[in-house]
Amino acid sequence: MTDVKAAPAPVDETDVPAVEMRGISKAFDSNVVLTGVDFEVAQGEVHALAGGNGAGKSTLMKILQGVYTKDAGTIRINGREVNFSSIHDAKAAGIGMVFQEFSLVPSLTVAQNIFLTTEPLGQGIFIRDGEARDKAREVFQQMEVEIDPGARVSDLGTAYWQLTEIAKAMAQDARVLIMDEPSASLARHEAEQLFELVARLKAQGISIIYISHRMEEVYRIADRITILRDGRNLLTERLSDITPEQIVEGIVGEQIEGLAYQERDTSAEPDVLLEADGLTSGSRVQNVSFTLHRGEIIGLAGLMGSGRTELARCLFGIDRLESGEIRVHGQRIDVSDPRQAIKAHLALIPEDRRAQGLVLEHSVRDNLLLPLLKQIQRGPLLDDGAGNELAASLIKRFAVKVANPGRPVRLLSGGNQQKVVIAKWLGTEPEVLIMDEPTAGVDIGTKTEILTMIRNLAEEGKAVIVISSEYAELLAVSDRVLILREGSVQQELARNDIADEEYLQHAVQGV
Amino acid sequence: MTQTTKPPATGGAAVATTERRGWFRTLDWRRYVIYIGFVVVFIFFAVLLGDQGFLSPNNLLNILRQSATITIIAVAMTYVIACAEIDLSVGSVAGLASVVTAMAVANWGVVPGVLAGLAVGVVVGSINGALVAGLGIPSFLVTLGMLGIAVGTAQWITDSAPQPILSYAYNLAFGSGNLGPFPGLVVWMAIFVAVGAIVLAKTRFGRQVLATGGNRMAAEFTGINTKRIKFEVLLISGVVAAFAGMLYAGRLQSGRFQWGAGDELSAIAAVILGGTSLFGGAGSVIGTLFGALLIALINNGLILAGLDASQQQVIRGAIIILAVALARKK
Structure with missing residues (x-):
């Protein structure tokens, strides 16, 4: 494996930062999500962004992508102050997003997806598919990956979906790429390919904001890390100056003994x-x-x-x-x-909680009760009082953070959604x-x-x-x-x- | 790990916007737009058409009576749509059931007539359900085909002739009679709405219908027999449509293949107006009732206002689009 370890950081202080966010604040109605957050990414830097649930990572990134507008603070891209009011503004300024849940149309080809809405046109109306394929091929060459631009996306594996996503951002001349848990759906060797790609993009001067919970890959590819906690800056450090323990502690606060193996007594003739x-x-x-x-x-x-x-x-x-x-x-x-x-x-907590575990549009309560409806049935009808009680007890027992169980489960963070899936199954008192x-x-x-x-x-x-x-x-x-x-x-x-x-x-x- | 291709995200931006708007607002007025709309339109007509007898008890009962069969069909349609399916065959099933009932009443008497009419619904609903749930053919196509088959059969077996029903008892029970001050039709409607609302909101079956429509895979992983649920909602839809056809037959004292023609569209409009998601997963029978009432209200008001049928259609269409636009999730 070639050495793609955090190369001697090209973080040149004299350079104008690719992204400079200063004093960013954001509140949703009475709910304050970000308070005076500073975030800076140098040219050609891989900058990891970390923080627990609700720390404000996604909100900060959505502001950078133009999805949300900031309440206060300034954003400079390559030194120029910008005010994004839409995703298009951010794209035009060179901000590209690699979606965690892929935003590709499976029935179209790779090239068609890459140039969706930016298709090369002949006579101003006719799409030139050939030209799109050639351009896509160029992008892939630049990325040094091999994908047939004419292949239908649905025929490709997950890893290639992501590469196509990256190519899509690249084709729109993105100079800053935001990657949100990009390795989550990849197998180990595919993740390797991704890391190598990140290293190549970095060498081309592209800045990457890398959101990940996996320590080893953060150390492997990132130059610096910024940790948010409760919507504020906790720290920004070079990875060479910080230990994994410090990072984990920064993210969780304390309690990290859970990740260590704890000897359990399994001797008693089971x-x-x-x-x-x-x-x-x-x-x-x-x-x-x-x-x-x-x-x-x-x-x-x-x-x-x-x-x-x-x-x-x-x-x-x-x-x-x-x-x-x-x-x-x-x-x-x-x-x-x-x-x-x-x-x-038996109970199965499936791997894809959004597709297999939850009815996203339904409330937390309804999701929790779905396998337990028999328990709250009185005669032919469901007893809503008993249902509310049962749901409340599950929410408490599994420490699901939700103020109102009647809210759609889609609004919860990934971690809380997963707790709902687990809670719903443990309510059935499974043995296995x-x-x-x-x-x-x-x-x-x-x-x-x-x-x-x-x-x-x-x-x-x-x-x-x-x-x-x-x-x-x-x-x-x-x-x-x-x-x-x-x-x-x-x-x-x-x-x-x-x-x-x-x-x-x-x-x-x-x- | 898995080889299954992921569905593409439904668009990060759209989700984000909902989050922004619904951040602390758990009570969403859009869910109640049908009730607000109903009240607004009602007051509008009451003021404008008060002198033309809009508010007379007779006219109000008329509105109820006119919306009864559509409401009944739409109650079952609520289940179908909440389950992320569609049933386009309901109107022609009603027509077929009306002629089969009329013929059976004439030949064998009232009870066999009623059973024959219901049997039409069971047969058509089962075929729809089996093709959709068992073979996985989209319900749009299955029921579109069935629409033609049912209406064609009704026309064929009657030679396109109306089939009179001379049984006083039948007509009394199914649509022509009254229960106290209430028209029988309205009583039937109330029964269907009450049962439909309770079953959808308060029983395991109802919850499983919503879960199947909301995310079929998650429902299947949760141990819900989603094939059975889909079969059952289409079966129910067929039987209820047949029952509505029998009410047409009783009210008009004859069976005719045209009865119910086009009702599928009115029923779907009522369901969607009532706040049921066209994509499945959410549904309200009471909303459907008000959707159907709103349509009947508009029809009635426009007639009283002296508009002709063509103008009525235009205005009705525009109001439906407006209401759905207001009720849609941003």
Whole structure:
């Protein structure tokens, strides 16, 4: 791997900053979100922006993108003061956004997406698709990535969607790119490609604002970091002058012990709760067998495409089993659909909370109660009083931050949304909980809470299967780790046999 | 991890704007625009057409009577649309049910007639539901096809001739009679609205319909049998449309293939006016009732004002667009 580590920072103090935001304040009605925030990005700098939920990161970035207007403060782009009143103004000033949730039209080609609304025209009306493809090819050459501009976006993998997003911003001559959790949906080797790309863009003098909760990648690619807390500047430092512990502490305040492994007593002859025997489904799940005991947490590790998610889907009856059987308490269960799995006291926290976990337009309360409607049914009708009480107790138990449970769940932060998904399932009192990437896109504070929650569930005698791409997280909670490769269990490791993250990574890579 | 392609975001900017506007305002007046609109239009006509008898009890009952069948169809349509489907076949199902009922009453008596009429709804609704839920064909296409099949069948089996209903009992029960001071039609309407409103807001089925319409995948992951829900709402829609056809037959004392023609559009308009999301996930039966009443109110007022049918259509269309524009989410 070529060295793309934080290159000797080209942060030249004599240069005019690419972005200079001074004293930015913003309130939504009575709710103050930003107070006098300063934020500066030098030319060709990769500047990480961090902060917990509600710290004001997204609001600050939305102001820079022209989505919101600031209440006070000044913004200078390349030294020139600007006042954005729309996204178009910001785009024209060279601010490009790489959306976390992709803003591409899947049915159009890569080139058509890149030049959507800025298509090259002939005679002022006819789109020149050929020219668009050539231009797109140039952009990709500049980025040094290989994508066929004529390919339909829906035929491409997630990693390429993101590259197309970046190309879209580049094609509009963006000089400042905002990337919000760009690696969240990428597998490890794809993330590598992204980091290399970031390094190349930086070398071309493009400034990048990099929002991420993943420490290692921040250290890997960023020059400086700014941390916000409660809508104010906490610190701005060169990464060479700050330790990860300081950053994490800056983001969460205190309580970070959640990320360390805590020895748990698993010696007391546990009962077998779930047995999977020779599970096979499609090409991604091949003859998988394992047992899961009461009070046990097992981690599923593996590269993208190793079949982790597919295994979870099989267990929960979303994908059909071709052969093999699942036993709960020694009883064979038929999991031909999720309803059977729920009856057998299984629960799945799906990997994509927005698409699979929540009805975004519905209230927090309605989302929480959806799997629990039987509990609040009195005769043929639902008892709203009982429903409110149940929802309130779940909100309290899982510390979901929401003032009014009647508000749409879409307005909550990612971390709180994830808590709603978890709470909704734990309300069903499952015995086996399958969690697919439970902390994806969640800030460190909430992540710690979720990991603590997982441990507590195991203490209560439930069994948990955790799927995660973050090894630190797997190691923090798992009693055992199953390593999947090409749909099969390659290796089973007891937690005590795993020395550190590096060891696990080697095991996963199979080297 | 997953190979499923993500749906593109619905647009970060749009979401952000909603957040900005609804930041602390949990009570959104747009949800009540139909009620406000109803009151405004009512007062407007009351002032303007007071002398022409707009406010007479008879005229007000007339408005209710005229909106009854559309309201009944629209109650079921609320479920269909809240579930993110559509049913275009309701008008022609009503027509088909009216002729089948009339023929069965004439040949075998009232009870078989009623059962035959309902059977039309069960059969058509089941076919719609099975094709949409089972085979995954879009409901727009399935029910558009069914619209033609149902009206064609009704025309075919009757040779386009009206089928008189001579049973006094049938006509009395289904639309021509009164219950105390209330027209039977209005009583039926009240029953359908009450049951529909309670089931949608207060039962598991209703909640599951909304969840299925709001995010089918999340509902499926939550253990809701979304195929069954989709089948059921289309079945209900078919049966209720057939019932509305039987009311047409009772009120007009005959079955005719034209009864109900075009009702699908009025019903959809009533549902959307009432605040049900065309994209599914949200729905209100009471809103639908007021949507249907508003349409009937406008019709009635325009007639009293002496406008001819063509002018009525233009104004009605404009008011519907205006109301929906006001009610839409920004």
